[in-house]
Amino acid sequence: MTIYLYWGSDDFAMAKAVDSLRDRTLDPAWATFNADKISPEQSDAVIQGLNQSVTPPFGSGGRFVWLVDTNVCQQASGEVLAEMERTLPVIPETNVLLLTTPNKPDGRLKTTKLLQKYAQVQEFSPLPPLKHNEIVSSVRKAAQEVGVKLTPDAVDLLAESVGNDTRSLYNALEKLHLYSLSAGPQPLSAATVDQLVTATTQNSLQLASAIRQGDVGTALELVADLINRNEPALKISATLTRQFRTWFWVKLMIESGERDEKAIAAAAEIGNFNRIYFLRKEVSSLSLSQLEQILALLLELEVSLKRGTEELSTLQTKTIELCQLCRPTSFR
The missing domain is CATH 3.40.50.300 (P-loop containing nucleotide triphosphate hydrolases)
Incomplete structure (x- = not known):
């Protein structure tokens, strides 16, 4: 050719x-x-x-x-x-x-x-933020190309940290490659990735966690911080949707009586089934109905942003509504 x-x-x-x-x-x-x-x-x-x-x-x-x-x-x-x-x-x-x-x-x-x-x-288009498994696969392929050996947990964390940002991914892998030259032949762990890689999506995940806990003050601070760092509002929305969709599927599988963590991970499109232990704890305070309402509200957020509404005020308003949805029923 x-x-x-x-x-x-x-x-x-x-x-x-x-x-x-x-x-x-x-x-x-x-x-x-x-x-x-x-x-x-x-x-x-x-x-x-x-x-x-x-x-x-x-x-x-x-x-x-x-x-x-x-x-x-x-x-x-x-x-x-x-x-x-x-x-x-x-x-x-x-x-x-x-x-x-x-x-x-x-x-x-x-x-x-x-x-x-x-x-x-x-x-050459960025992978959709919701396609987590595809992003994990691209991280694994890029790591092989650069010559960095990573544990499965490290691959998963790196995918969470850089999302679909190819430039951030290769910058992170170059840094990890330099570290591996003196660290020995063993695959690098998630702890090493956490120590060396600056997360570009991590604050959005922290925002999802704050919303899940109904912590309005922390959530609004994180929204302001993300916007101040020029994080695209649609990317924030996509990360929130992916995280809450994961929580929804974990909750749905648990309530349907599924106990096999590998089956739950497959339904929730989670590459590392060991994460299910922690996800179980995270969704314990939320009902399936709450998660369904949250996903509907996140869809409203995405539609509003795509229609060109002002990003900061839209995110702030929807964040408050999401936090209110996540509070225990007796307090709403």
């Missing part, structure tokens, strides 16, 4: 993939002569990129042509389409043409259909 289309908003993951593709294509000794990075501000950027993509490389290795932030999959002239139809089938095997864009390609356009025919298309 000589043509690639990378799209999505996870620019850190995309940048890593771009570097890897460029390194595989170029001979370092000839990289200066054979690497072309063409920005969208240049006139006729796509035409330039197509022309360069069929130019033989100098010396050894291949030629790497990168059309940065191209809009060819959002709009394109007839001239561009004609040039793509003429050029894409004849790009030499020695050369690589890479197109990157943060936007999802418009599948209705002829240029997009043409790239789908000739190019390897890859999406």
Whole structure:
């Protein structure tokens, strides 16, 4: 494959993939002569990129042509389409043409259909915060790539700490890798991860814990702290929803009479079934009805934020309502 289309908003993951593709294509000794990075501000950027993509490389290795932030999959002239139809089938095997864009390609356009025919298309979008098992899998894969051995508990904690933030994940793994060089061959524990990694989602989890306990004062302080640190409100909402959904499923399974912790963990989509012991204690003060009402209220929060309501006041209002829902029935 000589043509690639990378799209999505996870620019850190995309940048890593771009570097890897460029390194595989170029001979370092000839990289200066054979690497072309063409920005969208240049006139006729796509035409330039197509022309360069069929130019033989100098010396050894291949030629790497990168059309940065191209809009060819959002709009394109007839001239561009004609040039793509003429050029894409004849790009030499020695050369690589890479197109990157943060936007999802418009599948209705002829240029997009043409790239789908000739190019390897890859999406680089953050995993949904609610897909905890997928985030755990991505943490495990990244740890293997960096060369860091982690215990299952450490993998789970790292996933909780960095969420779907790829940049934070790799920064944390680089730090853990340096530590492991002097710590010996044993997998690093959750305690080590807790000591070395600055959690980017941890305050949202602390917020969920404060809400569960009905602690309005602490919960509002955490909301203010998260907003002051520029944490996206929708990300806070997603973390709360995932945590309360986990508590809901644990409570539901317990009340249905399930005693097998592995079965409860599977239903709640928890990778490490040892967490069930602690989750049992956490949900003991909440009824299934309360958890159902909380999830409904969190859905209202998500809808409000997506409609563009003011983030801080919306979070504060819903946090107070959530804390009130979590208080024992006799006090409500």
